[in-house]
Amino acid sequence: MTKSFALLFQMKRTKALPNGNAPIYLRITIDSERVEIATKRNAPPDKWNTIAQKVMGNTDEAKSVNNHLKTVEQKAYEVYREMIERNIPITAQTFKDRMNGIEEEVVCRMLIPIFEDHNRQVEALIGKEYAPATAIRYQTTIKHVKNFLKWKYKVSDINIQDLDHEFVTSLEFYLRTVRHCNNNSAVKYIKNLKKIIHICVANNWLVRSPFINYKTKIKEVIRDFLSSDELDSISEKRFVSERLNQVRDVFLFSCYTGLAYADVNKLKRSEISTGIDSQKWIFTTRQKTETASRIPLLPVALDLLKKYEDYPACINEGKLLPVLSNQKMNAYLKEIADVCGIEKELTFHIARHTFATTVTLANGVSIESVSKMLGHKNIRTTQHYAKILDSTVSRDMDMLRGKMEAKKSAVLKKVTNQ
Known part of the structure; x- marks a missing residue:
């Protein structure tokens, strides 16, 4: 500097x-x-x-x-x-x-203890400033950094004064090749390390950040979602296994509310209330971002809640729906996809994407309303869903065709009458 x-x-x-x-x-x-x-x-x-x-x-x-x-x-x-x-x-x-001959003792600051101290603070603030998943991501990042140090330098730690541009680029190479991380995963791990470096610079432990002149970019991911026909196929299917029926119902509830797994799992009766239109709404806060989410309940979602209103497991556990662990839900969803002939890799999070696309945007709900219901902090996040809707493009182009045909007819009629 x-x-x-x-x-x-x-x-x-x-x-x-x-x-x-x-x-x-x-x-x-x-x-x-x-x-x-x-x-x-x-x-x-x-x-x-x-x-x-x-x-x-x-x-x-x-x-x-x-x-x-x-x-x-x-x-x-x-x-x-x-x-x-x-x-x-x-x-x-x-x-x-x-x-004047007064030399401050140069403290040898190592990267791993600084990283570990940061992670302890994150864990202490779970539920206040951070979600549990955030703490897990930082723990995964430090694990990758430790393994990288052994792989590249044959050491268990490194002095922060030795961090340079080459260290960052080598870590990225390691994540992409040795760990086989995709672009976005590698970028996110690098960004987590960058936060630790910013802490070092802010405390004057480092004069120059090794991230200067380092650039990387998140690639846009095409999100899978269910089409209207696929959604109907799952809705109408009756499974022999009662457990599959329950998993399907919880999944459908998310498809018609846009709630993520963690938010469905924690949903309480007290979060269902009457909205300004005298209809039932969900008033909740997203666990991931702690942003408010207000969702009017569609008939399908209301029927599902009513179905499990007196279900013993829900009453005993204080839940609205019989939600299994995320891992088990996804395992059963793969089985449901096979039975219904759906070739997409069906995971619980696809339900949220389906709500944003097939259920709302494709049916003319404004992107502002969808963003508010999803609890997005930035409408640009919601715009990713709008980009992949061919039906929306088709509808917009049909409107344009209609206008152009009307204009053409008016011109022909005017010429004929002359």
Whole structure:
């Protein structure tokens, strides 16, 4: 990090000594911050040349003072160069201390303890500032970093002063090749490390971030969703296994409400209330982002809630629906997809995508309303769903065709009547 650095010798005429001489100080300016250092030399005020910053005359005394000032100036430039080379944080005060022989003990800060301390803080703030999944992602990231250090450098930790651009690019290469991470996963792990580096820079433990000039980009993912026919196929299917019927019902509830697995799992009766239209709504908060989500309940969702209203397992566990673990839900959904002849990899999160596309946007619900119901913080997140709807494009183009045909007919009619 480049810092402005300037030296100036000046005489303190207001601090005159008994013999009439005045002391000479070295003023140091670093990034507009100033300090002064006594040179332990003095001279007659009328002999001091402010512009040349030296004592005028050829006397032995004048030569001695000027030689000393040159030595002090040379030492100042050497100290500045040394601090840059050793990556020691440079401020006016730290520079003054080193000039005066006061050297702050250089603490050897290692990457892994800093990362672990950050992760402990994240875990302590689960439910307040962070979701459990966020803490898991940081734990996964530090695991990858530890394995990378052993793979690349044959060490278990590294001094943060040794982190550079090559370290970051090598980590990215490791994630993509050795760990076989896709682009977005690799980028997210790198971004998690970048946060740790920002902490180091903010605390002045690092002068320069190794992420300077490093660029990467998240690739847009095409999200799978169920078509109207596929949704009907699952809805109308009756399974021999009662467990499959229950999993299907919970999945359909998400398809018609847009709730993610974690939000369906924690949904309580108290979160179902009457909205401004006198209809039943869900009033909840997304676990992932802690944003409010207000969702009017469609008839299908209401019927599903009514179906399990007196279900013993739901009553005993205080749930609205018999929700299994996410892993078990996804395992059963694969079986449901096979039975229904759906070739897509059916996971619970597809239900949320289906609500955003097939159930709402494809039926003319505004993207602003869909974004609000999904609990998105940014409407751009919702716009990803709108991009993949061929039916929306088709409908818009049909409207354009109609307008163009009407215009063409009007022109022909006008020509005919002439």
